[in-house]
Structure formats: structure tokens, C-alpha cells
Amino acid sequence: MGLSERQQRIYEFITKFSRDKGRPPTIREIGGHVGISSTSVVNYNLNILVREGLIQREKEVSRGLRVVGAQARSLTGELANLVQIPLLGKIAAGHPIPVPEAGLAPYDGETLSLTRDLIQEHEGLFALQVKGNSMIDALINDGDIVVMKKQETALNGEMVAVWLKDEKETTLKRIYREKNRIRLQPMNPTMKPFFADPRNVEVQGKVILVVRQLQKTPA
Amino acid sequence: MGLSERQQRIYEFITKFSRDKGRPPTIREIGGHVGISSTSVVNYNLNILVREGLIQREKEVSRGLRVVGAQARSLTGELANLVQIPLLGKIAAGHPIPVPEAGLAPYDGETLSLTRDLIQEHEGLFALQVKGNSMIDALINDGDIVVMKKQETALNGEMVAVWLKDEKETTLKRIYREKNRIRLQPMNPTMKPFFADPRNVEVQGKVILVVRQLQKTPA
DNA sequence: CTTGACACCGAACAGGTGTTCGTGGTATAA
DNA sequence: TTATACCACGAACACCTGTTCGGTGTCAAG
Numbered sequence: 257m258g259l260s261e262r263q264q265r266i267y268e269f270i271t272k273f274s275r276d277k278g279r280p281p282t283i284r285e286i287g288g289h290v291g292i293s294s295t296s297v298v299n300y301n302l303n304i305l306v307r308e309g310l311i312q313r314e315k316e317v318s319r320g321l322r323v324v325g326a327q328a329r330s331l332t333g334e335l336a337n338l339v340q341i342p343l344l345g346k347i348a349a350g351h352p353i354p355v356p357e358a359g360l361a362p363y364d365g366e367t368l369s370l371t372r373d374l375i376q377e378h379e380g381l382f383a384l385q386v387k388g389n390s391m392i393d394a395l396i397n398d399g400d401i402v403v404m405k406k407q408e409t410a411l412n413g414e415m416v417a418v419w420l421k422d423e424k425e426t427t428l429k430r431i432y433r434e435k436n437r438i439r440l441q442p443m444n445p446t447m448k449p450f451f452a453d454p455r456n457v458e459v460q461g462k463v464i465l466v467v468r469q470l471q472k473t474p475a
Numbered sequence: 476m477g478l479s480e481r482q483q484r485i486y487e488f489i490t491k492f493s494r495d496k497g498r499p500p501t502i503r504e505i506g507g508h509v510g511i512s513s514t515s516v517v518n519y520n521l522n523i524l525v526r527e528g529l530i531q532r533e534k535e536v537s538r539g540l541r542v543v544g545a546q547a548r549s550l551t552g553e554l555a556n557l558v559q560i561p562l563l564g565k566i567a568a569g570h571p572i573p574v575p576e577a578g579l580a581p582y583d584g585e586t587l588s589l590t591r592d593l594i595q596e597h598e599g600l601f602a603l604q605v606k607g608n609s610m611i612d613a614l615i616n617d618g619d620i621v622v623m624k625k626q627e628t629a630l631n632g633e634m635v636a637v638w639l640k641d642e643k644e645t646t647l648k649r650i651y652r653e654k655n656r657i658r659l660q661p662m663n664p665t666m667k668p669f670f671a672d673p674r675n676v677e678v679q680g681k682v683i684l685v686v687r688q689l690q691k692t693p694a
Numbered sequence: 695c696t697t698g699a700c701a702c703c704g705a706a707c708a709g710g711t712g713t714t715c716g717t718g719g720t721a722t723a724a
Numbered sequence: 725t726t727a728t729a730c731c732a733c734g735a736a737c738a739c740c741t742g743t744t745c746g747g748t749g750t751c752a753a754g
Contacts, residue, residue, distance in 0.1 A: 260731085277533075278541040279498050282711060294733045299713075301731090314496075318537045318711055318740065322497035369590040371557070374688060395614050395687075397662065415689045443616065468614075468685040469593060470634045479701090501741060513703045518743075520701090537710065537741055 259308065263301050265290045267310055271323050280321040339375060341368045341383045341403055349390035349425055353417055353460050368401065368467075375464055380406040382461075393442035394428040396466060402428070403465035408458075415443070415463040422456050428463060478527065482520050484509050486529055490542050499540040528592065543592045558594060560587045560622055562602045568609035571638055572645055572679055574601070574625055587620065587686075594683055599625040601680075612661035613647040615685060621647070622684035627677075634662070634682040641675050647682060 259267070269289050273281040281289075287298045302321070305311045314320030345354045368383045375381070386400045394415070396402065402417075410416045410431050417428050418440065429440035429450065438457050440450040478486070488508050492500040500508075506517045521540070524530045533539030563573045587602045594600070605619045613634070615621065621636075629635045629650045636647050637659065648659035648669065657676050659669040 262731090274497075278493075279538045282537070283713095284711070292732085294735090295712075296714080296734080297732055316712060316739085318501070319498050320712085369592070371588040371590075373588070374686065392614065395611065395616050397614050463689050465689065466685075466687040467593065470682050470684065481701095502743095503741070511702085513705090514742075515704080515744075516702050535709085535742060539742085 259305075260301075262290065262292070263304060266298070266301055267305055267323075270311065270321060274323060280319040280323075282319055339370055339378055339381070341370060341381050343368050343383045343385070343401075345384060346387040347384040347402065347417065347426060348387040349427065351426060352419055353384055353426055368403070370403070370465070375403070377405050377464060380461075381464065382406065391428050393447050395443045396428060397468060399469070401467045401469075402463055403467070404461040405464050406461045410459050410462060417460040417463065419458040419460055420452060420456055421458060426460075431457075431459070478524075478529075479520075481509065481511075482523060485517070485520055486524055486542075489530065489540065493542055499538040499542075501538055531591070531595070541591075557588050558591055558597055558600070560589060560600045560602045562587050562604070562620075564603060565606045566603040566621065566636065566645060566647075567606040568644055568646065570645060572603060572636055574679060587622070589622070589684070594622070596624050596683060599680075600683065601625065610647050612666050614662045615647060616687060618688070620686045620688075621682055622686070623680040624683050625680045629678050629681060636679040636682065638677040638679055639671060639675055640677060645679070650676075650678070 266286055269286060270281060273285070273289075283295045283298045283302070286302075287293065287295060290298075292298050292301075302311065302313060306313050310324065312322050312324055347353045381403060383401055383403045386396055386398060386402060389398050391397075404417060412432050413430055415428065416431050417426060418431070419426055427440070427450075429442060432439040432441060432449075433454075436454075438452050438454050440452060440457075442449065485505055488505060489500060492504070492508075502514045502517045502521070505521075506512065506514060509517075511517050511520075521530065521532060525532055529543065531541045531543055533541075566572045591597070600622060602620055602622045605615055605617060605621060608617050610616075623636060631651050632649055634647065635650050636645060637650065638645055646659065646669075648661060651658040651660060652673075655673075656670050657673050659671060659676075661668065
């Protein structure tokens with residue numbers, strides 16, 4: 257038996273609402289969005305959807321409603337678009353950064369989920385939270401999260417995290433190899449570059465992405 | 476800060492309940508299963524879980540509760556943890572920014588998918604790509620993507636996009652209301668604030684998140 | 695001792711929510 | 725015509741649900 261147009265719209269709304277909000281809608285929320293003024297009409301049509309096997313209902317509980325099919329549909333597609341990045345710790349000026357171990361021990365700590373379209377490379381990724389204002393010349397603030405790719409070398413112009421052995425300092429800069437030295441260029445073009453001896457710099461990884469959450473930073 | 480045993484049990488119950496039943500529990504359902512007689516105590520502990528970033532709540536909505544983060548990986552979980560943000564266009568110093576229309580016309584352009592744990596607010600969100608270096612004092616670079624929430628007012632200390640009518644200029648700053656003026660504070664603490672007449676500033680929205688993709692920026 | 699933060703309890707309130715009932719319109723079949 | 729599903733509306737009811745408020749006890753800092 258087919259569905260009326262109204263019933264289709266109800267079904268689609270329930271699906272969308274549940275996905276967006278993480279909870280099923282109430283009868284009145286359905287009515288409001290589908291254009292039904294009476295709750296009993298919504299109730300009536302919901303019972304038809306139950307009869308058709310499209311949803312399940314639990315009696316006398318608020319939002320006692322659930323879409324039954326619908327799972328495997330676009331789910332796998334969206335899910336495959338996610339990449340999980342381990343949040344390894346903090347990055348601060350005065351300390352070496354934690355890098356992922358070569359061992360393939362399954363990481364079980366905190367992770368950061370990002371959609372794949374934000375990231376071009378997917379191997380050896382890890383994330384760190386910036387501590388302190390020392391990297392402000394790289395336009396990176398206290399509390400920012402940097403997503404990095406582990407690598408020991410870098411191409412000219414790449415934004416890298418380097419460990420300066422003599423200074424015992426971690427910093428984020430764009431790297432340029434010159435004749436007998438390495439130029440570390442702050443991202444902020446108004447600031448002057450820093451020059452270092454090649455033996456003094458140790459590339460820890462390349463910065464892929466920077467994420468700043470504004471709300472968590474108290475004024 | 477760690478969780479008390481009670482808070483852990485609440486969190487686990489919410490996770491399990493949501494997965495099993497397809498809807499979040501009510502406050503009283505939580506209390507009944509965790510062994511708390513008073514709804515206010517459940518409410519109290521729920522707010523702590525929100526503060527710790529483990530769940531999100533929607534005010535005055537039944538079952539307005541949602542588990543966030545890597546744990547809630549039920550089938551529907553991950554998908555429900557994604558939020559789609561319309562990418563409305565560019566933001567540049569010399570132009571007003573595009574803001575979402577009040578009409579609920581379904582947006583069909585480009586969107587940005589982010590996981591919910593990166594974002595605390597979910598209503599009226601939109602994203603813009605920064606054009607030009609004019610916002611470097613806000614630690615925002617050319618090409619960065621800013622996620623904003625549409626709002627016409629702002630609390631002190633919030634990072635907002637404002638349109639300066641006289642200057643015909645858009646800028647991103649922290650906003651502070653003072654006696655007869657408005658102080659716009661660059662994010663970079665080494666830079667000086669800008670003062671403006673209240674009639675001259677028009678708040679366009681609050682900055683929620685900043686994302687910088689390093690690879691796409693040519694050296 | 696006093697103060698304040700923290701955790702908890704019970705009660706009450708306003709509004710949300712599922713359910714039910716009476717009513718009416720519109721087709722199709724007898 | 726009458727009968728019968730089917731679909732819809734509005735109102736009322738009883739219970740559910742989130743919120744808020746006053747109060748209690750504990751514990752560490754002052």
C-alpha cells in the first residue's frame with residue numbers, strides 16, 4: 257500500500273530531524289513542520305507509518321518514535337569520509353612535541369574527527385594542542401589545535417614544527433633552505449625571519465591544519 | 476577535572492540508552508536507573524557533563540540531550556555527530572559579509588562538515604572564507620575558513636564580525652562595551668585596541684571556529 | 695569559627711506531550 | 725439514497741518533563 261504525500265513528508269521529516277538533532281521529534285514538532293494543525297492527525301498518520309513498517313512507536317513516552325530502516329543507506333558513505341586523528345598532547349615552546357610511535361599500538365586516547373575534504377594527506381597524522389602564546393608569529397594562538405603529519409624532511413615553503421637543539425625550543429614556521437643556512441619564516445608577513453644552522457634544526461612534522469575554537473577561550 | 480563515579484554512571488547510561496532506544500533519556504529516566512531520587516541532582520550532574528564536553532543539552536526541550544565525542548559510535552551515532560555548515564562565500568575587509576537568509580530555503584551550495592564536538596552551538600551557523608590579509612591582527616590569515624553564528628548582539632569578550640558603517644569595513648575582533656564607546660580588541664595581545672562609536676558598529680555574527688588549511692596556501 | 699564551594703535532596707510550577715473524543719468532509723460501494 | 729471507510733480538525737485531559745527554589749550536609753581554606 258502506498259503512502260500519501262503527507263505521510264511521506266512526515267516520514268522524511270522524522271528521518272531528517274532524528275539525524276540532525278539526535279532525538280526523534282514530538283508529535284507537535286512533526287505537525288508544525290509538515291503543516292498539520294491537529295496532533296490527532298499526526299498521530300493518525302504515524303500509526304499508518306507503523307502499520308507500513310516504516311517506523312516503530314513506544315506508547316505513552318515522549319518522542320517514543322524511531323525510524324526503522326534507513327541505517328545502512330548513506331551512512332557508510334559519510335562514515336568513510338571521516339578520518340580519526342589521535343590527540344597526542346600539547347605543544348609548547350619549551351618542550352619537544354610528542355610524536356606518534358612507529359609501533360601500531362591501537363591508540364585509545366582522545367581523538368579528533370575531521371572530514372576528509374579538509375585534509376589532503378592521511379598518513380601519519382596526529383594532533384596537538386598549542387599551549388602558550390609563543391607561536392603567535394605563526395598566527396597560532398593559545399589553545400589552537402594543530403593537525404600535523406609526521407615527517408623528518410620538508411620541502412621549501414612548508415609549514416613545519418621544528419626542534420631547535422641549541423635553544424631547546426619548539427617552534428612553528430615556514431621553512432626555506434638557503435645556501436648554508438635555514439630560514440624560518442613566520443607566517444605573519446610583517447615579522448622578520450629567523451636564520452638557523454642546518455645542524456641545529458630538527459623537523460618534527462608538517463602542519464596540515466589549524467583549528468581554533470573560539471568559545472572555549474575565556475575572554 | 477575528573478568525573479565522579481555518579482557522573483560516569485550517568486554518562487554510560489545516557490550512551491547505552493540512546494543506542495538501545497534510539498532516543499535520549501529524560502532526566503527522571505536517568506535518575507531512576509542511576510539511583511538518584513531528585514531531578515535537580517540529575518540536572519546538576521548533567522550540567523557538569525556539559526561543562527566537561529561529554530554531552531550537549533538543549534534548553535527546555537524534552538530529551539534535549541546528546542552524547543558527543545568518539546565514544547558514541549553507534550551506527551547512527553557518527554552520522555548524527557556531523558553538522559553541515561553552508562559555505563556562503565568570502566569575507567574581506569572592504570565588503571559586508573553574506574549572512575544566511577531568514578527564510579528556510581534549503582541550502583544547496585557548498586557545505587563544510589564538522590564533527591559536533593568541535594562546536595558548542597548549532598543554530599544559525601554559516602562559514603566564510605577569508606580573503607586578504609586584513610584580519611591578521613585577529614590571527615586570521617588569507618584563505619582561512621571562519622565558522623560563524625548569526626547574531627546581532629554580542630557579549631563582552633566574544634569574537635565577532637562587525638561592519639563599521641563609516642569606514643565601510645568588515646573586521647573580526649573581540650568586542651567590549653565601555654561607557655560611551657565600543658572597544659574592539661585584536662586577538663593578538665601585542666596589538667592595540669580600536670575604539671568606535673556604538674552607532675558605527677553593526678554586529679554581524681559571532682566567530683565560533685577558525686580552520687586553516689596549510690597545504691592549499693601557496694608558499 | 696566562619697566562609698565558600700561542592701554535592702545532594704525534596705517540592706512545586708509552567709509548559710510540553712501523548713492520548714482520546716466528538717465532529718465533519720469526501721469518496722466509493724451497496 | 726444509505727453505508728462505510730478514509731482522512732482531517734479542534735479541544736480537553738492527564739501525565740510527563742525541564743526548571744527553579746529553599747534547604748541540608750561535608751570539607752577545606754581563611
